Amino acid sequence: xxxxxxxxxxxxxxxxxxxxxxxxxxxxxxxxxxxxxxxxxxxxxxxxxxxxxxxxxxxxxxxxxxxxxxxxxxxxxxxxxxxxxxxxxxxxxxxxxxxxxxxxxxxxxxxxxxxxxxxxxxxxxxxxxxxxxxxxxxxxxxxxxxxxxxxxxxxxxxxxxxxxxxxxxxxxxxxxxxxxxxxxxxxxxxxxxxxxxxxxxxxxxxxxxxxxxxxxxxxxxxxxxxxxxxxxxxxxxxxxxxxx
Amino acid sequence: xxxxxxxxxxxxxxxxxxxxxxxxxxxxxxxxxxxxxxxxxxxxxxxxxxxxxxxxxxxxxxxxxxxxxxxxxxxxxxxxxxxxxxxxxxxxxxxxxxxxxxxxxxxxxxxxxxxxxxxxxxxxxxxxxxxxxxxxxxxxxxxxxxxxxxxxxxxxxxxxxxxxxxxxxxxxxxxxxxxxxxxxxxxxxxxxxxxxxxxxxxxxxxxxxxxxxxxxxxxxxxxxxxxxxxxxxxxxxxxxxxxxxxxxxxxxxxxxxxxxxxxxxxxxxxxxxxxxxxxxxxxxxxxxxxxxxxxxxxxxxxxxxxxxxxxxxxxxxxxxxxxxxxxxxxxxxxxxxxxxxxxxxxxxxxxxxxxxxxxxxxxxxxxxxxxxxxxxxxxxxxxxxxxxxxxxxxxxxxxxxxxxxxxxxxxxxxxxxxxxxxxxxxxxxxxxxxxxxxxxxxxxxxxxxxxxxxxxxxxxxxxxxxxxxxxxxxxxxxxxxxxxxxxxxxxxxxxxxxxxxxxxxxxxxxxxxxxxxxxxxxxxxxxxxxxxxxxxxxxxxxxxxxxxxxxxxxxxxxxxxxxxxxxxxxxxxxx
Numbered sequence: 009x010x011x012x013x014x015x016x017x018x019x020x021x022x023x024x025x026x027x028x029x030x031x032x033x034x035x036x037x038x039x040x041x042x043x044x045x046x047x048x049x050x051x052x053x054x055x056x057x058x059x060x061x062x063x064x065x066x067x068x069x070x071x072x073x074x075x076x077x078x079x080x081x082x083x084x085x086x087x088x089x090x091x092x093x094x095x096x097x098x099x100x101x102x103x104x105x106x107x108x109x110x111x112x113x114x115x116x117x118x119x120x121x122x123x124x125x126x127x128x129x130x131x132x133x134x135x136x137x138x139x140x141x142x143x144x145x146x147x148x149x150x151x152x153x154x155x156x157x158x159x160x161x162x163x164x165x166x167x168x169x170x171x172x173x174x175x176x177x178x179x180x181x182x183x184x185x186x187x188x189x190x191x192x193x194x195x196x197x198x199x200x201x202x203x204x205x206x207x208x209x210x211x212x213x214x215x216x217x218x219x220x221x222x223x224x225x226x227x228x229x230x231x232x233x234x235x236x237x238x239x240x241x242x243x244x245x246x247x248x249x250x251x252x
Numbered sequence: 253x254x255x256x257x258x259x260x261x262x263x264x265x266x267x268x269x270x271x272x273x274x275x276x277x278x279x280x281x282x283x284x285x286x287x288x289x290x291x292x293x294x295x296x297x298x299x300x301x302x303x304x305x306x307x308x309x310x311x312x313x314x315x316x317x318x319x320x321x322x323x324x325x326x327x328x329x330x331x332x333x334x335x336x337x338x339x340x341x342x343x344x345x346x347x348x349x350x351x352x353x354x355x356x357x358x359x360x361x362x363x364x365x366x367x368x369x370x371x372x373x374x375x376x377x378x379x380x381x382x383x384x385x386x387x388x389x390x391x392x393x394x395x396x397x398x399x400x401x402x403x404x405x406x407x408x409x410x411x412x413x414x415x416x417x418x419x420x421x422x423x424x425x426x427x428x429x430x431x432x433x434x435x436x437x438x439x440x441x442x443x444x445x446x447x448x449x450x451x452x453x454x455x456x457x458x459x460x461x462x463x464x465x466x467x468x469x470x471x472x473x474x475x476x477x478x479x480x481x482x483x484x485x486x487x488x489x490x491x492x493x494x495x496x497x498x499x500x501x502x503x504x505x506x507x508x509x510x511x512x513x514x515x516x517x518x519x520x521x522x523x524x525x526x527x528x529x530x531x532x533x534x535x536x537x538x539x540x541x542x543x544x545x546x547x548x549x550x551x552x553x554x555x556x557x558x559x560x561x562x563x564x565x566x567x568x569x570x571x572x573x574x575x576x577x578x579x580x581x582x583x584x585x586x587x588x589x590x591x592x593x594x595x596x597x598x599x600x601x602x603x604x605x606x607x608x609x610x611x612x613x614x615x616x617x618x619x620x621x622x623x624x625x626x627x628x629x630x631x632x633x634x635x636x637x638x639x640x641x642x643x644x645x646x647x648x649x650x651x652x653x654x655x656x657x658x659x660x661x662x663x664x665x666x667x668x669x670x671x672x673x674x675x676x677x678x679x680x681x682x683x684x685x686x687x688x689x690x691x692x693x694x695x696x697x698x699x700x701x702x703x704x705x706x707x708x709x710x711x712x713x714x715x716x717x718x719x720x721x722x723x724x725x726x727x728x729x730x731x732x733x734x735x736x737x738x739x740x741x742x743x744x745x746x747x748x749x750x751x752x753x754x755x756x757x758x759x760x761x762x763x764x765x766x767x768x769x770x771x772x773x774x775x776x777x778x779x780x781x782x783x784x785x786x787x788x789x790x791x792x793x794x795x796x797x798x799x800x801x802x803x804x805x806x807x808x809x810x811x812x813x814x815x816x817x818x819x820x821x822x823x824x825x826x827x
Contacts, residue, residue, distance in 0.1 A: 058657045058735050077660035086737030096732035098750045109729070109746045112738030120742045125256060171736055 009033055010055060010175070010207070014064035017050050017231075024050040026231040027064065032207060034174070037198055039218040039239075040211040042228035048211035049093075051228070052177045055209060056088040057081055086113035089168035091178040095160055099153035103144070103163050106152055107135045110170030138166045142196060158189045165197055175207040183213060190214065194221050255753060262632050269629030273622060273699040282696055290694040296491035300499055305490040316493070319481070320500045327477040328504065330395070330470070331463035332555075333562040334402035338463075339456055341403065342410025345372050346452075349415030352444045355436030369415060373813055376408030377806040380466050381685070381773045384473050385790055386802065390585040391578045395566050398475040402466055406459055413455050421448035450519040457512045457519075464508050465683040468501050472685065472776075479686060486693070498686070505681040511551065518548045588795040595796075611800060615785060620804055623781040626699060627771035627812075630706030631764040637707065638714035639756070643744045645672040646719040655727070655743065657734040665740075672715065679712025684770045688777055702774045702781070710763045714756075721755045722748050754823050761823075765809070765816040772805035782808070 010032040017025040025047045032038055040048040053059040054066045057073035066073045068084060076084060089110070090096075097106050101124070108115075108123040108131065115123060123131060132148070139145040142162040144155075152160060161181060168176050178197065182190035194212070198221040201208040212218050218225050219239040227235030235241070282290050303316045314322070347353060349368040354361055378386075384401035391397065421444045445452075471479025478501050485493040523543035533541075587595075593603040648655050650669025688705035695701050722744075729747035734740070749756075775783025782805045789798035 056735050058731075060658055081658075081660060082737040082739065084737070085735060088736065090732055090735045092728050092732060094728050096728035096747075098727075098729045098747050100753070101746075101750050105746075106729075109733055109738075109742075110736070112733045112742040112746060113736055115742075117739065117741040117745060120738075120746055124746060167732075173736075 011067045015061040016063045018062045035205045037223045038209045039222040039225050041218050046228040047231040052179050087174045089171045089173040089176045091164045091181045093180045095164040097152045104135050104148050107167045107170050110167040142166050178210040180211050266632040269625035272625045275699045279698040293491050293693045297495045300496040301492035323478040323481045327467045329562045330398045331467040332558050334399045335460045335463045336559045337403035338406035341407025342414050345411025346414025350418035352418045353440035372408040372411035376405045377809040379773045380405050382802050392581050417448050417451050454516045461508050461512050469683050469685040502681050515551050518545050589799045591796045619782045623771045626702045627768035630703045631767040633707040634711035635760045637711045641715045642718040644668050646722045648723045649740045654740050655731045676712040676715040679708045684709045688774050697778045706767050717759045721752045727751050758823050761816040761819050765812045768812040769809045
């Protein structure tokens, strides 16, 4: 369970998040919506302790993320996958090598080096299985910069799954693809997350997708939570209407 | 896959080089006597002399610190004057070697361009120390020898780089001028040179920093710069004095580097305008508020005064030996530089082939092969060490928020990073030749000394360049790895290194070319390679052999240059 207890985040004089109180239960599929600059990315940054809260607390399974350091922090993070907006892939590495990076925390430096230079048969099969699940198994040995935008997003999802996380954080991962492709990717990620009983927190601009695929929608504006409810909540449409 | 083969090839070449050079770890342990001497020498590093070690010298006309000051002044003066000449050569050669000023290509211009570039590459292939030896042998000692010895190879280097920069400079502004009826030259000056000017000045400044180091090294062949004082102090057994000279040189080189970096930054980025957004400002107010830097103006003025003073302060440019003696030297040199069998056969060059084969099979081929391996092994060692070092020295990793992801770890990383960056600065500031000279006192005459000297200096350069590349390359993949609990080394290995790999290899080849060039002269310190054969031939007055070995060294550097250019061109295209 992830709890925000009056968590605020400021960058100098700019307030990115203002006293957020939220609880996200394990296995929940949560979508963050709101206009640019609403604080969605900042909220995701607090979820895995990438940035510490300026005041208040972010507690994950009874551990205050702001107080964790070094190994303890890494241990917690090894259970949280992150799919950033630009996907965070290494363009000149192969798909298999990028996916192997999902296990960076568990493998350590030498284990990762082995995976990158001489990936064993068993690992190749595991990676291949994941790629099959996301629909790009034939691209396993292709360089990432030779793939289309949609295929790259699937690689990023495969890397996140390879981490075997309890929670996936995805920061507008479909912002750069056409609506049809965005729909299929969100569907894929939410389906897998449900099957694996993983928590999924994703920020999106598209309210239709939020309403269709998620258990819960959190609306944000100017660093505050302005809406928190089910996808059928009338306020979701209202927030959407105000954004237009 | 290509990366893997590159690493495998590099490792094979490194160990192959060690095998060819017959170096063993045991050679790093000096003999008992050597250990004692090395101990004395190294312990003197902690007590540099502030006065002459020889009591007879104290209270003389020139104090020890005054002597250091004079040696430094000469070192800097020769460097500045030589660079002014090199700059003129570079500008002329750079324009002739560029196609950016052509209105319409034709055969003459093509031949002129290729000829200039080949000539520039050829003169820079001969190391300044070798030029100095040639001039010293031909005309005897004089300050002009030092200036020409540096000006020629540096001029060649500037010509080559300037022509590349001019060709690469975006010419759309030039095209607009041409389209408006401007001549090819007008378009070139207004559209190309103006755009390339900050890069041209930046590179010239960088070479000025290098020239200060080269000027110091010329002291080892008798030019009265600080290298001469280091060598003399060693011959007199004054170890404490050696370190005083070394530290003084390091301070000057580091100051030059810091000044150069500041000026280069201002030239590249410019100075922001101080004009506000408010309306109604007069033309003179706008002029007053334009972007300008007093530091830059002061630097340019100081440089101009420095160059003028450097030329004028010397009233004995041709001094050293009398004109008659100089003529005799020149006659003898030009006569004896013709291979001995050709002279014996009254100028019949048909005997040259057998003489050349004999010289090559006797010692030339082995020396050439070993020189190549000294340079290659050293750069691979430098590359390997800097690859490890970058992980700890890169500013974006040596912090408690690596790549912007909070880590909250100890401050040791930051301190280690600072230490490594400081060590890299010292390594860069120390000329390879002087470093090898000092290491010889510790390890004795082994190839390790040459390898270490080149590896330390170039490792320092690669560490800095590599760390800058990684710090400036955006890599969200590394942030993802850190955010999911991976450590810095995993982020470095899996995300940052692949992203910056081509750049690193580019730097490696750029420094390899420089290592090969330096390796051709390091043997002059007494380790069997091309440099050793050159100094041996000079001592014996075998000028024909000396020229042969110099040409062989130049050919090696020439081939190295072309190979490096080719590989770097390919890598740039692949980026």
